[in-house]
Amino acid sequence: MMNPQDSPTPIAVFPDRPTAEAAYRTLQDAGFAADRLSVVSQDIAPSPPVSETEANRSAKGGAMAGAMFGALAGLLLSVVSTETQGTAAVGPLSNLVGMVLAGSGVGAVGGSAIAALMGAGVYSGESRMDYIDPVRYVVLAAGNSEELEKAKAILGQDGYVGQE
Known part of the structure; x- marks a missing residue:
């Protein structure tokens, strides 16, 4: 005790x-x-308002990087899936476009969210001194x-x- x-x-x-x-x-x-x-x-x-951080700028860059990575992943999945018998009826071109677009969209959303969260901890401009x-x-x-x-x-x- x-x-x-x-x-x-x-x-x-x-x-x-x-x-x-x-x-x-x-x-x-x-x-x-x-x-x-x-x-x-x-x-x-307290943490600064999101408007005083790099979250917005980071989210834009993350969306672009995520979209490109997602498009490449979709392209790879499309190529792999055209080798299977189940997608032959859909057609290789529509399968390719669909997978690239889906991968790009998922990548953009995921990349944007991750980058925004990381950017929310980075102070922009001189505002950082108010919070230290x-x-x-x-x-x-x-x-x-x-x-x-x-x-x-x-x-x-x-x-x-x-x-x-």
Whole structure:
């Protein structure tokens, strides 16, 4: 069973990493063990809207590549299927056209979907910087309630007033 004082508890929240790390060092200087303190980031900014990513451009390229690959696969399947007796009644030319068109369509849809999903993770232009930095940093401490209150008081008297 885990001892309640082994569980990290938020002590203070800061808007930037340097301030949170300075508060961490202040607690260490006051005698808190480094293995009982930590700084973590929270509230990572959400992913940007799809309109600010490369999803649209990637989907177009994926559709083109998928259509070409699908057409080639359809052509290959058509050639292989004309060798079988069941397609002789359809006619080799209509079988060839049908398979190439079907392969091209399936390839375009599949290629477009895969490329769009991959492009949704790629930021376009300068918008990327808005989504990288976490919104806030939290100083955590492990200890009993008395130790945690002492840590909050130390940070308060040294001017580190975090939001909780």
